[in-house]
Each structure stands twice: as C-alpha cells, then as structure tokens.
Amino acid sequence: MSDPVDSQGFAVVGHNEPKVDAYALATGKPVFAGDVNHDDALHIAFLASKHAHARIASIDTSRAEALDGVALVLTHENTPATMYTTAGQGYPEPSPYDTRMFNPTVRFVGDRVAAVAAETPEIAHAATKLIDVTYEALPAVLSIDEALAPDAPIIHGEETATGIHDAAHNIVSVVNVDIGDVEAGIADSAVVVDTTCETQYAQHVPIEPHVVQAYLDNDGRLVLLTSTQVPFHVRRIVARVLDLPVHRIRVIKPRVGGGFGAKQEILLENVTGLVTLRTGRRAIAELSRPEEFVSSRTRHPMRVRVRLGAREDGTLRAVDMEVISNTGAYGSHGLTVMSNAGSKTLPLYNRAPDVRYHGRTVYTNLPVGGAYRGYGATQGYFALETAMDELAAKLGMDPVEVRRLNHIRVGETSPIFAAIGEGKPGVEQTVGSCELERCLDIGAEEIGWADKRGMRYRDGPWVHGVGMSIHMQGSGIADVDMGAATIKMNDDGSFNLLIGATDLGTGSDTILGQIAAEVLGVPLAKIVVYSSDTDMTPFDVGAYASSTTYVSGNAVRRAAEEVRAQIVAVASAMLEEDPDGISLDDQHAIGASGERVSLEEIALRSLYGTDQQQIGATASFVGDESPPPFLASFAEVAVDVETGQVRVLDYVAVADCGVAINPHAAEGQVEGAIANGIGYALTEEMLFSSHGRVRNPTLFDYKIPAAPDLPRIRAILVDSYEPTGPMGAKSVAEIGINAPIPTIANAIYDAVGVRLKNSPFTAERVLAALDAAT
Amino acid sequence: MSTTITLTINGIEQPVAVELGESLLEVLRREGFTSVKHGCDTGDCGACAVLLDGDAIDSCMILAVAADGRAITTVEGLETDGRLHPLQEAMIDAGAVQCGFCTPGTVMSGIDLLSRNADPTEDDVKAALAGNLCRCTGYVKQVDAVLAAARVMKGGPDVGSG
C-alpha cells in the first residue's frame, strides 16, 4: 500500500474543479476579517513617526485620552517591552529580536509611535493628532552605502536586542559559503562576465489590506480573527509578547484577500489583542492603503553582483554571487531572504566546480523588508540571469543554448542545497523531476525565438526584441516546515478535512480537498474543507516558502491513506473479503469479487452499528527535501527609442510544477506571479524624499498593472511527475515572479542593445541607458 | 450631521440614515452589503464598485447623500431564482476567483460592459476592467470569464475558455 494512488487516471486530481470557496467569494458573502460588522467594536488608529530616526523624549497622551469616545491610548510607556520579531516564522525564528510593540526610538518615517482605540474610526484618527510627542532627532541612514560607511549612525544600539550579527556596523546577518576556489576558477576561465544589478523598494499590494478583529469568547479567551498567512505563528508570538499562555488565545483565519508574504508578519494582532484585553471589548484594526505601503512590509531591495567564468564551449567554470540586502529599520526575514537570493538560484547552474556566495543584510532608516513572493530569489535571479545573457553574448552563443548547457538535471545535485538553508545549513538533495528542457523547447517555439531574436523589427519609434531566462524555486523548507491534516468520516460517507494550511487566495483548500478526494474515492463535493483555526485544525506552519501543495499536501495524502485503511478494514468485515483486494472508488468499497458496499453504509455501521468507532486520522509531514519547480520564461517587448517606454507584447511562461493538482489554479498562480513581476520590472517602485518619507503611497502614484497594461500572459504547464510529491505535485506559487525582471531586461537588450541593471525599467531609465550608449 | 436619504438597493427602496460626509461605500458596508470591498478609498482599486442607476462607479468616490433617490445594485442583488448571474458563474468556472477580494467589483464592471456591449472583444473587456485592480490573477481568466459570460448571455453555446 505504499503507493496506492496510481499516477495515471486520477479521478479528481488534475481536473479543473471549481474552488471550494468560489461561490461564497463570487456572491460577496461576509467571509473576510473586515466583513463582520459589530456596532460595539472599538476602532484602532495609529500615530506614525514623521522622523526617519529619533528618540522619543516625551510623549503626552492626556489630550487624546480626554477626547470623547476614546477608550485607550497605547504607547511604549504602557505596553510590554518584550523584544520579538514580527516575522511569522517557525520557532526559534531566524530573524533578530529587534523590536517592541512600540519602540522608544523610531527608526523610519511611518514607524509606530502610538495607537488609539475609540468608538469610531474618525474619533480614533482625530485622537492620534492630539498626542504630543517630543522627538530628539538622530542622524538617519537612507541607503545601503550609508549603512556600511565607517562612521555610520548605529540603528540598533539597544542592549535588549538579540540575534543581530553586528549591530555596531548595522549588519543584521552574514552568510559566507565557499565551494572550491572561486578566484582560481575565474582565473582559469576563457570568458568572464562581471555584472551588478540593483532592485528597488516594492510593496505586495494585496487588494485587502491587513485587518484584524479581536474579542473575548465566553470563557474570556482572546480570539483573533485575522487576515494572516501564519495563524499558528501568530498565536505563539502574540502569546509571548502579551504574556498569555498559548491556550488562552484562539486564532481564526477567515478568507484572506491576498498576502504574497505581507501577511507572514505579526503586525496588528498584538495591538488589537491588547486593546481587547485591556478594555474587554471587541476591537478592529485595518491598515489604510498608505499605511499598507509605508508601515507594513516591503520587498528587501538588494545589490547583487554576479561573476561568471566559462570555458570556451560555454560550460560554467566558476560562479560568484555577492549580495547586500537592505532590510530597512527592522530585521524581519533579513537573514533568510538574503540566503534565498543564493540558495534558490545557484543550484540551477551546478556545472561549475567553484562557487562562492557571500551575503550581508544591513539596517537602514527606511521601511521594513519582509517576506515577498519569490523571497530573495527574485532579486538574485535579476543579476544571475542578466549575467548569463551577457555570457551568451560574449561567447557569441544563443542564450537558450547557454542555459541548456548548464542547468541542473534529474539525478543531479548541487553543493549549495546543503550549504545554504534558512537560519541553519540546508539539506542535501538530488533532483527527482526536471522538465526544463521541454520548458525551453515549448517557450522558444511559442514566442518565435528563432525568427525574432536579433531581428530588431522596427515599427516607427518602437523596436522589438525577445528575451528569456530560466528559474527554479523550492517546495517548502526541508527539515523545518511541518504541516498536519485531520480527516474524519461523517454519516453520509462525506469527510471533514481540517487543515492548518492557510489558503490566502491561492486555492489551497481546493487542491488539498482534491488530494483527499482522490485517495478516498469520492468527488470533491464530499470533502468539507476547513482552514485554519488554532482551536479546530491541526498545526501547520502556514502559507509561505511554496510549502502548501508539497508539505501540507503530503500530510493530507497520509491522513487520507490512514482513513482509507480504516474504511477498507470495515468493508472487509462487511463484504467478508480480504482487505488487500478492496479498492475505493465512486463512493464505494469494492472487493476483488466485485461486491460493493457504499461509504455511507460503512460510516453508518461504524458510527451506530458494529465495532463502533469514529473513522478518522491525523497525519503530519516534514519534507526531507524541497523539490524545485522549474520555469522557462520568454517575452517579446517593444522599446520606444524616443521616449524610453517599454511595452510587453507577449509573455510565455512554461512551468514544471510536477502534476498540477488543479490546472486552473496552477496556471492562475503563474499568471498572477508573472503579472506582479511585470509590474515590478516596469513601474512599481516606492519613491523616497530626501528625509526618507515615501512619496507615492497610493495606488494612483504607485502603479501596479491593470488589465490593459498586460499582454495575455500565456502560462503553460508541462507534464511532469515529482516522485516525492503528493500525486506527483511540486510547488508553483512563487517561481513565476522571479522571471519578468531578467526576461524583460534581456529582451530590451535584444531590441536596443543596452543592459538595464536597475529596476524598474521606467522610460527615464531606459532613455538614460540609450543616451549613455550613443 | 446626519440625515435620512432614500436608496433603492438591489430593488428594495429603503430609508437610510447617513452622515453628510460619509461615502456610499461606508454606508453600504454598514448596511450589511459586505460584497462592496474597501481597498483604497481613493478611487484607484475598484474593489468598491457598484452599479448606480446601471453604471459601474467606485462607491468610495461618491458621497452617500449624492445617491439619494437612486438605484444601487451590488453583488448581493445579482442572484435571481436561486441562480447566479452568468458572469458570476463564468468567473467560478474559468478559475478567475483567486482570493476573491476584487471579484465583486470586477463582476460589477463586467456587467456594466455587457449591458452596453453584448459582443465585446478582448480589448473591450480589458478596458472595462481597467479600474478594477487584481493582484492575484494577472487578469487572464477574468477576461476569459467576461467573454464566456457574453456568449452565454447572447444565448449561444458556452464554448468554454480552455
């Protein structure tokens, strides 16, 4: 029974089942955390720092407290001084404990100074303006270079902070990995390229901003209804910060209106929970759009230098990557995002015997970095795939061919897998599935690579070009991420599937339901999926690191197999047949003789008849590897040589995600990730004043792609089967976002012969590059 | 300052107490029409779109008092005889609902388009959805859904969208 589900002929898996929550969402049911309306709730508003770096000399809340309708004002003077990290990661978190709920020193424009809870949002906002704060301004650090300057102001000098690599020099974390001798390898290479790329501050822009409601249940326990990716981490971290036992907190994750990593963070839960504990009243906190931009989390900007050395035949001889990541004012995900810039990129090119990865993360007095779809790989791939393109040009080879010569294949490994992990060493692994060759074949064909490359087709001022890049990611954090699932059988032969796995809009409830349905021989409609609620569902680390399909999916598969074995045992007694010959199909147990008994009859007998028992099981899964999905990305762009404007005319993304449990959902992940990546490549950038204030914190000024801005993104899934995945599946959610920056940069080069090394590729930057080249 | 206005919401005429400075979005959500989402408050995301006398508008951009005496349709009002609107069906079938936070607003803009143009092109659909930001889907399956709904509403076969 080790592999009871055949990879062929799935009944539910591999089908475009409508999402289990689609009806409620399409009809606008009150399923989001902000949808539950309560007249008696207190509303929370925040006072944010106008200084990039300042000590709060005094803070007087008496005028705010006196305002009619104000229930409570919170500052650093009346809240816990417990140091923690807002990063919603596993325990112990690999991010430094460098913040309090409210800090006596503010470290960026937008840092939290105080919170007001009042009867209406208007009163709460009005009261924030009545808080009198005297600041003692401190010198601010507004760039990577300023952070690393010899006499740089120290951003985290507080003695209570822990887990910072070198606070005196603003260095949050360092990772140095040397395999072989990269300098010797470079010296021994026939062709060398050396390229440095820099990425910008960008925000996730979930259309639903962060929102939390807190209330006390009838036993006085604190309930947090929160738009989060990490309910179990929320419970653990809030318990510690508010000094409550874990069992006095219940975290419920309703539907989430997108997260993309921004909600892998404990931002509002502490404050909302504390308001409820202090007042006994329901409280709600919801970030405004400008607060979401400035005061939630961002993508860590990075400066990445890549040196590649190749032999004359185009095979890599040495690969060197050097990363400086800017985590802003606090070190949330500072170490691990930087680590992933190397760990998720370098194994892709495993031919080079000499490889080096040196990374650092620095503090600045700018908005805070966090988890963002792609998680460092996005930044790393910009430089790596630009360098590969430069290498192809230097060698006079087709960029596709240079990738073919060098990418990892089935049965191969890379020393980087074991060398770089997340806060500890990684895990050795051998690639068990990789269809990158076919991804390249299909992508090149679909974009018209052979006909268009180097042709520089011209239409007025518009010059066309094509570009490409290849990518890998992972499927969960090996040896770290754990997911669990509970399945129980009901009277009518249906099942409850209870999962801590956290559907944040991706469709994971649906695909996990499909996995259970497949094993149990029932249609998806017979699986009632519930996620996630710390009182009701088993543990799961949550939705991040591309873990859900693989880690939680394997847990669901295991639980379903245990339940199946119990069903078969009952059926064996009922049919008087050998259990080994019994299969489950079409809501029946079918014996070798062809005799059938329905799941309903089995359930009724178990619950009310003979040998009474609840048929059900809980199972857990931890990956001992993290199988990478792969992607080949191709784009055709047009560059206006008079204005510098870039238009994406066609985009083809061909993915190997193993078996797609639900092809629509998997395609949707690729399409959405590519769209987000195109925005990141062309328009999305947080702009700062000379004092570190975000100048464009609105959806009008920070331009994310709208429907007319994008070509019809063509996501193509190739047939693939990951032997260790549930039903052959790997992850798919993150990988796509890594592709557009290098793909578009390389297409711009093909069109007009200039290399863009600072994203986003705005008209101004492209024009400047064109001017510099002439 | 509060006042009472008359709104016809999803076909039901009703008096509604509002503050003078309140947006239609705030009032609709308070009255329990939770399909109307709050994404920006500046008219940039479209999550709050409703039909006002048949035209899609961002309800955060209009004062509730300005809607006095007018007819509003939200997603809650689309179901007839227990059947979803063809565009809602199409959104579900096309896999166009990911997190679903943008879905109600997008549905309203799509219905507005289909009421003016029974046979839209892909570019027509994209233009109609220009004010409805979606961070999840890349719009591919949303556009497919509107085109599929147009086919269904014309009475033709729903040839599907792949």
Ligand code: FES
């Ligand atoms: S909330 Fe109205 S357009 Fe965004």
Ligand code: FES
């Ligand atoms: S489906 Fe999530 S914003 Fe559109």
